[in-house]
Amino acid sequence: MTGQQDSPQRSSFFGDNALKLGVFCLNVSGGMMLSGASKPTLDWDENVSVAKAADDAGWEFLLPIGRWRGHGGKYNANAEQYECFTWAAAMAALTQRIQVFATCHVPIYHPMLAAKLSATIDNISGGRFGLNIVSGWNAAEFGMFGIEQLPHDDRYLMSAEWLEIMESLWAKHGELDHQGRFYTVEKGYLEPKTVQQRPVIVAAGQSPAGLDFGITHADYCFVGSDNWDLLEQTMQRCKTHAAGLNRELNALTFCTVVVKDTEAEAKRYFEWYVDELGDLETAQRLANNIISGGAQALPPELVAKRARAYVAGWGALPLVGTAEQVAEQLARLSGLGIGGAALGWLDYTEGIDRFNAEVMPLLHQAGLRTDTRSLS
Numbered sequence: 387m388t389g390q391q392d393s394p395q396r397s398s399f400f401g402d403n404a405l406k407l408g409v410f411c412l413n414v415s416g417g418m419m420l421s422g423a424s425k426p427t428l429d430w431d432e433n434v435s436v437a438k439a440a441d442d443a444g445w446e447f448l449l450p451i452g453r454w455r456g457h458g459g460k461y462n463a464n465a466e467q468y469e470c471f472t473w474a475a476a477m478a479a480l481t482q483r484i485q486v487f488a489t490c491h492v493p494i495y496h497p498m499l500a501a502k503l504s505a506t507i508d509n510i511s512g513g514r515f516g517l518n519i520v521s522g523w524n525a526a527e528f529g530m531f532g533i534e535q536l537p538h539d540d541r542y543l544m545s546a547e548w549l550e551i552m553e554s555l556w557a558k559h560g561e562l563d564h565q566g567r568f569y570t571v572e573k574g575y576l577e578p579k580t581v582q583q584r585p586v587i588v589a590a591g592q593s594p595a596g597l598d599f600g601i602t603h604a605d606y607c608f609v610g611s612d613n614w615d616l617l618e619q620t621m622q623r624c625k626t627h628a629a630g631l632n633r634e635l636n637a638l639t640f641c642t643v644v645v646k647d648t649e650a651e652a653k654r655y656f657e658w659y660v661d662e663l664g665d666l667e668t669a670q671r672l673a674n675n676i677i678s679g680g681a682q683a684l685p686p687e688l689v690a691k692r693a694r695a696y697v698a699g700w701g702a703l704p705l706v707g708t709a710e711q712v713a714e715q716l717a718r719l720s721g722l723g724i725g726g727a728a729l730g731w732l733d734y735t736e737g738i739d740r741f742n743a744e745v746m747p748l749l750h751q752a753g754l755r756t757d758t759r760s761l762s
């Protein structure tokens with residue numbers, strides 16, 4: 387590959403579908419849920435077959451989660467994880483068109499290293515690499531690296547300096563000298579360059595500082611909630627925040643999906659893995675840590691309310707029902723101005739196969755997907 391391109395033709399991420407689709411959290415055992423119904427171990431062959439099913443059906447992106455240890459509690463969810471960059475490198479080689487993201491914890495990867503890993507995977511994939519930049523919230527993970535977390539808002543200042551260094555390395559030939567508040571780079575050198583001028587960047591911070599970072603630096607910001615009212619309010623809050631920065635909000639969201647023959651069956655299945663087999667205690671601990679980066683103790687009523695949503699999928703919006711109902715809910719997301727959704731299931735293989743067979747044609751009928759390759 388020679389020379390850098392704006393939007394390589396090979397990636398479905400730059401296609402015309404009004405609602406982009408992504409596979410979320412495939413790289414960790416238990417996926418998005420804190421439930422005894424989740425698979426406790428990882429299976430590489432399953433990762434590959436799900437990724438290929440998404441790629442073949444024209445999905446836009448694969449989004450792994452950056453995780454380094456399990457969450458303890460009843461089931462130790464996410465106890466096994468594939469590291470994101472190496473996972474993305476393999477996925478890049480095994481797929482044709484889908485955009486492959488790595489989720490990157492800024493404090494763990496020096497920008498020189500992250501720029502190198504990114505450029506390598508961008509070359510492997512022919513310009514289909516993306517970065518989900520996360521500043522981190524999980525002290526137990528950072529302790530493994532001997533890293534003490536910065537005060538919450540400083541984490542995003544560090545992320546901005548980190549990205550500035552990477553952008554220079556990706557774009558400019560020659561050597562880079564950088565002396566900043568968080569990093570020093572002496573005669574930084576990076577060849578080959580990325581294929582894309584800049585890999586696609588997404589961010590997921592929801593606090594004011596997190597939104598400042600995402601809206602200013604990312605191509606897309608994740609805006610999420612486990613219920614429609616709150617999602618609408620959060621979208622409004624994020625749009626207002628973006629307007630305050632003289633920017634437009636490009637929003638993606640994240641959802642869990644249950645498709646069954648009847649609505650009652652889908653709800654029963656959801657309630658089984660969430661309410662009967664969920665680890666509410668661990669979810670409460672995590673909810674308290676992740677919201678506001680653990681910077682403040684949250685009112686117990688709020689934590690209790692959020693905990694069920696953490697069991698069900700990290701606070702994701704649950705799309706539960708028949709194929710028609712799930713397609714309608716995805717259309718409703720699009721109506722809110724959301725450009726795409728990262729999806730997860732209790733069982734990824736069954737989930738994506740059923741989604742492709744039953745929901746995808748309805749999304750085409752609704753005009754949300756126009757790329758007909760996904761119907762073949």
Ligand SMILES: Cc1cc2nc3c(=O)[nH]c(=O)nc-3n(C[C@H](O)[C@H](O)[C@H](O)COP(=O)(O)O)c2cc1C
Nearest residue numbers: 451452489520522523590591592593596608678679
């Ligand atoms: C879609 C999505 C993906 C995320 N992925 C990760 C991840 O892989 N690793 C991680 O430590 N945090 C992850 N987070 C957490 C966010 O980076 C962030 O810490 C959290 O949303 C709190 O935001 P705040 O610090 O602005 O309050 C993710 C959040 C969302 C919504």
